[in-house]
Amino acid sequence: KNQVEQSPQSLIILEGKNCTLQCNYTVSPFSNLRWYKQDTGRGPVSLTIMTFSENTKSNGRYTATLDADTKQSSLHITASQLSDSASYICVVSMDSNYQLIWGAGTKLIIKP
């Protein structure tokens, strides 16, 4: 069954600290992996999109990694800011259709 699992479910860190969010997937055939940021009550916003051949991709303070062999990805946030408080969702695109397989997200809270 095609699934995306994320951990932890929620995370609280202090402003200025770094954190890493995890994503494991069992999706086939794999096309690409996306990380989205979703503020409460808002639509998801794309952070990175990584294809099979990409190991690392950065977008400002966000760095995503992908290990296609172990089917794992991580999102590292550096020097967190209060505005980073949001849900971070890992999404995998299949090569065969138009659907995206969504994870449940990690709810990140940054405290001052």
Add this chain to the structure above:
Amino acid sequence: EPEVTQTPSHQVTQMGQEVILRCVPISNHLYFYWYRQILGQKVEFLVSFYNNEISEKSEIFDDQFSVERPDGSNFTLKIRSTKLEDSAMYFCASSEGGLAGGPHEQFFGPGTRLTVL
């Protein structure tokens, strides 16, 4: 910067009533999508639309749902006879290329919160 817009931001309706949710995708995009997110749950794919027809739909998208691109700018989702369990946030998205064709970025609208009483 171009963005996907959705109206209304909040819709309250009685069970059994029809609702139409509206979206204006980014103008040069060719692929359009509807998703829903029940409060506290995962985003769920409903349907994708290309070249004036449905290209893919999920099990959720049953006969009570329909989509339409009535003109060159709007993309609508109609729910014919709403049920309590249709209460959710509905997101429209668009992309320049199809997801099956590569890592095309999807841009999401702000959502319409549908409440069915």
